[in-house]
Amino acid sequence: TSFATMVDEQAAEFRVQTAAYRGPTVFEAEMDRIFYKSWVYLCHESEVEKPGDFKSTQIGTRPVIVARDRDGQIHASLNACPHRGATVCREEKGNTRAFVCPYHGWSFRPSGALIGIPDEARYAEGFCKTDKNLKAVPRVASYGGLVFGSFNAEVVDLETWLGGVKKHIDIWLKRASGSRYRVATSHKYGYDGNWKFQTENIYDGYHPGFVHGSAFRTVKKFEGSFVNRELNTAVRQQGFTRGYPEGHGTLEAGAPLESGGIDAQVLADYEGQLRERYGEEGAAEVLTNRQFLVFPNLAIFDFNIRVIQPVSHDRTEVISYPVLIEDAHEQINSNHMLDAQTRVGTAGILSADDIDVFAGGQNALKAGGFDWITLSRGLAKEEIKDDGERVGVYSDETPQRAFWRRWKAMMGAAA
Numbered sequence: 001t002s003f004a005t006m007v008d009e010q011a012a013e014f015r016v017q018t019a020a021y022r023g024p025t026v027f028e029a030e031m032d033r034i035f036y037k038s039w040v041y042l043c044h045e046s047e048v049e050k051p052g053d054f055k056s057t058q059i060g061t062r063p064v065i066v067a068r069d070r071d072g073q074i075h076a077s078l079n080a081c082p083h084r085g086a087t088v089c090r091e092e093k094g095n096t097r098a099f100v101c102p103y104h105g106w107s108f109r110p111s112g113a114l115i116g117i118p119d120e121a122r123y124a125e126g127f128c129k130t131d132k133n134l135k136a137v138p139r140v141a142s143y144g145g146l147v148f149g150s151f152n153a154e155v156v157d158l159e160t161w162l163g164g165v166k167k168h169i170d171i172w173l174k175r176a177s178g179s180r181y182r183v184a185t186s187h188k189y190g191y192d193g194n195w196k197f198q199t200e201n202i203y204d205g206y207h208p209g210f211v212h213g214s215a216f217r218t219v220k221k222f223e224g225s226f227v228n229r230e231l232n233t234a235v236r237q238q239g240f241t242r243g244y245p246e247g248h249g250t251l252e253a254g255a256p257l258e259s260g261g262i263d264a265q266v267l268a269d270y271e272g273q274l275r276e277r278y279g280e281e282g283a284a285e286v287l288t289n290r291q292f293l294v295f296p297n298l299a300i301f302d303f304n305i306r307v308i309q310p311v312s313h314d315r316t317e318v319i320s321y322p323v324l325i326e327d328a329h330e331q332i333n334s335n336h337m338l339d340a341q342t343r344v345g346t347a348g349i350l351s352a353d354d355i356d357v358f359a360g361g362q363n364a365l366k367a368g369g370f371d372w373i374t375l376s377r378g379l380a381k382e383e384i385k386d387d388g389e390r391v392g393v394y395s396d397e398t399p400q401r402a403f404w405r406r407w408k409a410m411m412g413a414a415a
């Protein structure tokens with residue numbers, strides 16, 4: 001199958017074949033050529049803070065344990081027992097001195113090193129134990145507290161991988177105003193649709209006035225927020241979308257953060273701190289609504305880290321982590337939680353609107369009858385900078401095209 005021909009870019013039109021969203025063949029190739037070749041987000045450092053802290057996660061569909069060992073190092077290992085393949089760690093998170101496989105009791109250090117085999121005397125003298133550690137994820141690195149892993153030992157270093165999106169991570173980190181982020185408990189939701197429906201939605205500034213129009217008109221939280229003020233112009237021109245050669249993309253509203261539930265004085269203090277620390281312009285940048293995708297599946301949505309977890313070609317899970325600031329006023333943090341609960345998290349009204357569209361889209365694609373979808377909005381109008389950054393207006397499909405260009409490059413390469 002030639003996956004590269006599924007993305008077709010011409011002067012006036014950028015098209016993607018509907019086949020790219022369905023069927024196990026494309027999905028399996030995406031695992032091999034994208035997820036097992038890329039840096040993939042594993043966790044936030046605050047989730048594995050102390051020696052023995054661990055978290056279960058995935059790279060693509062492979063189960064992975066991330067854990068901090070006694071040496072303070074963060075390790076990532078395949079969560080599959082080298083004895084006969086059982087899932088070794090069945091907890092979502094916790095703290096342990098050793099992982100003990102539930103099937104026959106082989107035990108492993110947080111680093112993945114084999115500690116012991118029950119009744120070892122029954123094994124022959126020459127039985128090799130050194131290759132019976134949990135299989136290590138060969139590359140682990142972090143940037144700004146975000147921990148990534150890669151099954152590709154040859155992958156470029158993490159900062160090169162992040163490329164153009166690094167500056168958006170840096171701006172996002174400044175929101176902690178000199179303090180650190182901690183992630184709160186995760187929330188999970190799923191939908192019957194392809195994972196790329198969600199990646200394409202993270203920075204989609206074309207849809208809010210339509211899909212979420214009724215929410216903006218009726219939900220108290222949105223009163224006075226920029227979305228409501230500008231409902232008259234359902235398709236926004238203000239603000240920016242950006243796409244990067246590495247496949248990442250952003251949406252910036254160019255408007256102050258929504259601030260429901262925060263006393264005016266508390267908000268003024270927080271904003272004042274940011275101005276003092278980063279200057280007028282720097283603070284304005286920090287306070288801009290900003291949502292971005294780190295290719296392939298990490299989304300940062302203001303105060304929310306979201307992992308878009310592919311399950312199969314037509315099933316996806318989204319894990320949402322509200323982000324708290326360690327030393328912030330409690331109203332700031334409770335607003336972050338509120339944001340996750342009411343807007344972008346599991347029960348958030350915006351997420352519910354979106355996944356309804358994703359599931360409908362998957363059904364239509366499955367039924368067939370049309371071969372291409374189009375992502376052409378703003379195509380000929382976007383500004384292309386020297387470093388390859390492309391800039392469009394808020395409602396352009398600039399970041400989606402950046403995603404698909406990278407998808408095409410990776411899917412077109414040999415596995």
Ligand code: FES
Pocket residue numbers: 081082083084085086101102103104105106
């Ligand atoms: Fe893990 Fe047997 S499968 S100990």
